[in-house]
Amino acid sequence: MTTDLVLPGWLPPAQQATLRSLAERNAAAHGEDLLGIVLSGSAARDHATVHSDVDVIVVLTDEAAAGRSTSHSPDVDEAVDSWTELQTRAPFGTEDWWFRWSYAWAPVLLDRTGGALADAVRRQATLTPEEADAVLVDHDRLDGWLNFAYRALKNDRDGRPLETRLDAAESVPWLLDVVFAMAGRVRPYNKYLPWELRTHPVDGWPSDVVLDLVQRTLAGDVGAVRETYARVREACASYDAARGHTRTTDMVEGWGDELPLFEQRAG
Incomplete structure (x- = not known):
């Protein structure tokens, strides 16, 4: 399966290289269980400063996500969402409500679901x-x-x-x-x-x-x-x-x- 990324044009070459490496690493580790990659944080909104890192959400099948947790490095914060988590919208006032805006206007770098992942990302930051x-x-x-x-x-x-x-x-x-x-x-x-x-x-x-x-x-x-x-x-x-x-x-x-x-x- 392809790991070609759709990268925003405002990202500097070093961050683009970091994201390509991250995608290849996750593809090698998870194969078809890798469903997509979403860019979040300041880099996703062309709002970064010299102090900003890159925030990425790696979306995996439920089984694969069960064995992963968020990892941090000086350059990248790599969070993990299961497919079920991404499709579940937390109600207002619950603990996970706070995270919903992290998907607002967030570019989908890789979508192996035929568009379902992009739709789920959009729904997280919108209200019925x-x-x-x-x-x-x-x-x-x-x-x-x-x-x-x-x-x-x-x-x-x-x-x-x-x-x-x-x-x-x-x-x-x-x-x-x-x-x-x-x-x-x-x-x-x-x-x-x-x-x-x-x-x-x-x-x-x-x-x-x-x-x-x-x-x-x-x-x-x-x-x-x-x-x-x-x-x-x-x-x-x-x-x-x-x-x-x-x-x-x-x-x-x-x-x-x-x-x-x-x-x-x-x-």
């Missing part, structure tokens, strides 16, 4: 409509964002600047889960947030707008919190219309008499 609903509503990420945003606004109203900043900052991870879940995507690791927003835009959330709101929110700017609320309300309406329900809008409306605090204007 039901998964998105679960993140937003069942796991309370939308309500959680509203809660921390509301606490920040109350603290500002009551003259507590440090407390305002703390709650505003704590709202940001919840907000990012909301933004990406509504787009049917797993939230990126913080390191890749600006990169993903700029290279793979989210409808309704322009990269410069999101990054500005995040930075101002982290600084305790309640104006940014209120601007974000207006965008979230609009996003909920669009999301619910596409899903054919009113679950996210109902969750926002459930705040009832507290909502005017989100809608106040400065001054």
Whole structure:
């Protein structure tokens, strides 16, 4: 079976040589049990620095993967996935959820499955409509964002600047889960947030707008919190219309008499 790799053009020659050697070594060790190789980490996204190594996921049959574990070297981190593991999408809130974004926009260097491996990689970093609903509503990420945003606004109203900043900052991870879940995507690791927003835009959330709101929110700017609320309300309406329900809008409306605090204007 072939071990010819499809390598991104941005990889330097030394890394390309390292990956070819890795592929040949795994092919020799596993034969037909080697199903594919996926590039991950900074190198996969043309985001590497002089300090970056190469992160690779070697996909093997279940039997072959049982005898392998992740290996580390100064140049390469070589993780191993079984075919079953790659096809299993961990639910939000479970230990393995954290790893799902490692497959986002990850180039498949070798696919011996006729495209099934590439499809499985794509599915890891995307959410079904039901998964998105679960993140937003069942796991309370939308309500959680509203809660921390509301606490920040109350603290500002009551003259507590440090407390305002703390709650505003704590709202940001919840907000990012909301933004990406509504787009049917797993939230990126913080390191890749600006990169993903700029290279793979989210409808309704322009990269410069999101990054500005995040930075101002982290600084305790309640104006940014209120601007974000207006965008979230609009996003909920669009999301619910596409899903054919009113679950996210109902969750926002459930705040009832507290909502005017989100809608106040400065001054």
